[in-house]
Amino acid sequence: MSSDASPAPAKTPVTLREVAASAGVSVATASKALNGQGRMTAETRERIRETAQRLGFRPNSLAQSLLRRRSFTVGLLTNDTYGRFSLPLMSGVSDALVDAGVSVFLCNVEDDTRLAQLHVEAMLDKRVDGIIATGKRIDRHLPVDLANLRIPVIYAFTQPDPGAIAFVSDDEGGARLAVEHLWRLGRKRIAHVSGPASFAVVHARAEAHRDVLTEHGLPVSEPLLGAWSEAWGHEAVAKLFGGGREGAPDAVFCGNDQIARGVIDALRERGIGVPDDVGVIGFDNWEIVAEATRPPLTSVDMNLSVLGREAGLALLSLVGGKPAEPGIRKLPCRLVVRQSCGRPPGG
Amino acid sequence: MSSDASPAPAKTPVTLREVAASAGVSVATASKALNGQGRMTAETRERIRETAQRLGFRPNSLAQSLLRRRSFTVGLLTNDTYGRFSLPLMSGVSDALVDAGVSVFLCNVEDDTRLAQLHVEAMLDKRVDGIIATGKRIDRHLPVDLANLRIPVIYAFTQPDPGAIAFVSDDEGGARLAVEHLWRLGRKRIAHVSGPASFAVVHARAEAHRDVLTEHGLPVSEPLLGAWSEAWGHEAVAKLFGGGREGAPDAVFCGNDQIARGVIDALRERGIGVPDDVGVIGFDNWEIVAEATRPPLTSVDMNLSVLGREAGLALLSLVGGKPAEPGIRKLPCRLVVRQSCGRPPGG
DNA sequence: GCGATTTGGGAAAAGGTTTTCTCAAAAGGA
DNA sequence: TCCTTTTGAGAAAACCTTTTCCCAAATCGC
Structure with missing residues (x-):
């Protein structure tokens, strides 16, 4: 467990005073030598440095902090x-x-x-x-x-x-990234499923979603607000796709990865293909979730x-x-x- | 933002010296008064305490640490x-x-x-x-x-x-808890799906699994070792249930919650009911996963x-x-x- | 060789607290 | 009244490092 090269562990930490004594100088000189301050022979400085090294001296942070504030x-x-x-x-x-x-x-x-x-x-x-x-x-x-x-x-x-x-x-920027990505892929009816309305980010992202849709002349839909859970993802799919495929979204931008996970699972259970029929994007890029979804989830990372x-x-x-x-x-x-x-x- | 009751925030922290000066005593006495040490009139002690309170004195931890080691x-x-x-x-x-x-x-x-x-x-x-x-x-x-x-x-x-x-x-104890729970529920063929063989806990849990089965006279099966992922849970189900329902397990003890999640999802996809046909137990009690599985996952918590x-x-x-x-x-x-x-x- | 400067290094204070020791005054005992 | 004990409180050391002076010796200029 212990190698020969390592210095014997001292019972009590070695102080500057001990280094100074061992090198035959005052503590002031020792301090200056180790900090590259003051004036002294190169030889003295080197000797002090070696002594410190040999003794395994490490300055006491507490004392330094006290002084330096x-x-x-x-x-x-x-x-x-x-x-x-x-x-x-x-x-x-x-x-x-x-x-x-x-x-x-x-x-x-x-x-x-x-x-x-x-x-x-x-x-x-x-x-x-x-x-x-x-x-x-x-x-x-x-x-x-x-x-x-x-x-x-x-x-x-x-x-x-x-x-x-x-x-x-x-968050606005992140949401824009997501929705514009879906738009660039040719998605036309991009729904938004997010968390509770009590979260400020929910509104920020929903607004960005609406803005991007408007800018590109895509139909704007009301965001579905619920919870940050897989279960809500399932529910949301029931609402969005319950009336059959016509008029249903071809993409869903989700407020977090758990919702997205729920959405993807629910779509699969309905026989709707991801990404072939519907594209899904999550938020947070929680890798352990994003990588476990089938297929692996595209997601916005907040860095x-x-x-x-x-x-x-x-x-x-x-x-x-x-x-x-x-x-x-x-x-x-x-x-x-x-x-x-x-x-x-x-x- | 600031209330009248709070003392004005000092630019620099107030020291014991200042307290002592303000109370008209020495620092030594002040220190002893505040620490309940030494001997002095109750009146002096109280006066010093009040002064300290009034000035918002808080001892400098760095100085204390230096002294007390x-x-x-x-x-x-x-x-x-x-x-x-x-x-x-x-x-x-x-x-x-x-x-x-x-x-x-x-x-x-x-x-x-x-x-x-x-x-x-x-x-x-x-x-x-x-x-x-x-x-x-x-x-x-x-x-x-x-x-x-x-x-x-x-x-x-x-x-x-x-x-x-x-x-x-x-881990052995935790695994015993799980397998014995399944046994008490009347499960007879209890499989074990776990992580990579390179983990010591995998062996500890597998051994406990085997021991409990032996103790209760249940058929012993080799554990399936793979990865700590949902994907491996899916694979394992394919292996365990690929040959049809006869001879297949009626319970699966999983090495972690992600595997269990994969197992449960895979079983549902095969039309096998959880818990009716097969009972599943996870490990780690990672609540966010355990509560999102359908049905919510029974799991071993390592406390x-x-x-x-x-x-x-x-x-x-x-x-x-x-x-x-x-x-x-x-x-x-x-x-x-x-x-x-x-x-x-x-x- | 003498005064002025540089050089190498040390003494001491500072940072804020705790603790031991000391000491004067007050109280107690006879 | 005199001596002993107790009481209340302060001085100083200690913790460890950094930094500001300060001083003796060496070097330099002439």
């Missing part, structure tokens, strides 16, 4: 228990920060104000350099007020406070890990003292084409 | 990008720790040794009190050696180093959040200096009964 940690607040949205986002955040040596405190606060408050205070006590707030819904606040903190806050995929900086996905990355970089820049314009930045979605829409007539 | 943070290392297993686990860990005022650094290390090393070093530099290692597979090591760290390490749902403390789910909780508490106790027996602790699974197995003959 910068802890190289940030807090990530989320209320997305299930994590389908937060995980790619977090992974992006972490990605952006790890290279800067910044670690991330993860705080799952559910919808519990007391818990959220507790976590925020713990973060502040631990002197995090900033906070990224994220959630499962773009149109809801986290259960805690982050407006007047004395550290920078970035909102990602959650409702920001006024005057704050936020990154969200461009959440990019979004997280951008949020992380923005926070870093804020922490570094660079001012930034408040406001909401919408990041583009991308279409992931699989097999549920078919090839274009020419292709 | 205890940072009240732990690192959570995981390589489960997708997070289906780590999230409930993390939620349990966080749960156990938040009450002790301990925050969690989340480090997603994928399978990247360099990245893992980087994160571990960052943790150590930040003087975490301990590390919880977790992953997506019980039978694989994380891509980093945690054996000789000078801080406690607890393994949860991942392969531990020898001599370490680990918490894992009792991962409990597992995380136990791991958190164990780490806490270790950090507190209490010694603990090394070894692997298997935590029981539980069966979540939905509708895919039917009611017992008598019920």
Whole structure:
């Protein structure tokens, strides 16, 4: 288990003082040698460096943070228990920060104000350099007020406070991508089946759907709003195709991948071919669902890990003292084409 | 946005020194007053407390940590990008720790040794009190050696180093739960469809399946090993039911919920009723899948959040200096009964 | 060879808290 | 009244690192 090359693990971490003593210099000189500061003989510097190396010295971050008033940690607040949205986002955040040596405190606060408050205070006590707030819904606040903190806050995929900086996905753009893709494939009657009307994104996407249809002179139909579930996909198919095939859609743009999954399964059960008779597009690009549908589902990806990355970089820049314009930045979605829409007539 | 009751947010955090000055005492006295230490008049103590309250004093965790050699943070290392297993686990860990005022650094290390090393070093530099290692597979090591760290390490749902403390789910027990449930419902020919043979849990569960069948005098069949996917569930049904209904199973115990989903869909397509003709049980109790299958899937839940909780508490106790027996602790699974197995003959 | 500058390196303060030690004043005992 | 004990509170060290002075020795110019 242990290799000969590795230094024996010390019971207690080695301090700069010990390095200095071992190299026969003062701690001040040792510090400067290791940080490339100050003036000294190249030989002295090298000797100190070697000593530090040999002893396995690593500076105590706590002491550094105390002095620099910068802890190289940030807090990530989320209320997305299930994590389908937060995980790619977090992974992006972490990605952006790890290279800067910044670690991330993860705080799952559910919808519990007391818990959220507790976590925020713990973060502040631990002197995090900033906070990224994220959630499962773009149109809801986290259960805690982050407006007047004395550290920078970035909102990602959650409702920001006024005057704050936020990154969200461009749902209108994503929906346009989907509907225009169907249009380019020659689909004429493009239905839209989505989640509950209480979600802001439902309206944003429905509006984009209607706009694209209008722009291309296609017949506009009312979106069917229900739930974010497979079961609703089944129901919606019953409504759309219950009256027979004539007048029924030749494409369905769904509000998420679970609905799309339900729609595709229901169509198959009715003997309607996907993509031959009807093209289907989902939203979220939840790979494990999209790839398991038959045929694999074309879907809109919100690029959440990019979004997280951008949020992380923005926070870093804020922490570094660079001012930034408040406001909401919408990041583009991308279409992931699989097999549920078919090839274009020419292709 | 701001209420009158809240103190004006200070540009810079208020220190103990300022509290002491404002209360007209020394920092030493102030510290003791706030921590309930030392001796002083009740009146002095109260005055200092009120001053601290009024000024919104919160002790600087960094300074405390430096002195106490205890940072009240732990690192959570995981390589489960997708997070289906780590999230409930993390939620349990966080749960156990938040009450002790301990925050969690989340480090997603994928399978990247360099990245893992980087994160571990960052943790150590930040003087975490301990590390919880977790992953997506019980039978694989994380891509980093945690054996000789000078801080406690607890393994949860991942392969531990020898001599370490680990918490894992009792897969044999979980499988027994499933197969015995089917047996109690009067099922006689219970097949087993599971994931790739390269997974240790596949063998553990298959063995339990065989044992239970033997114990009850039921015919033993070879498990069908494939992939963790719906597609494999479909394939397996073709193999099991391709020769017609005679001799075919009247129950299928699946290695995970996705396989079970595939099995149930495939059975329905063949006109075989679930649960009337065939009972199906899954594993993992991935609610979003289990509840979307038709009928909703009975499944074995590994109690991962409990597992995380136990791991958190164990780490806490270790950090507190209490010694603990090394070894692997298997935590029981539980069966979540939905509708895919039917009611017992008598019920 | 003498004053001015550069060079190499150290002392000390700072960051914010906790804890041990110390000490004066007050109280108690005789 | 004098000595001992208790009480209330402060000084200072400690945790570990960084940075700002500061100083002695060496170098330079002439």
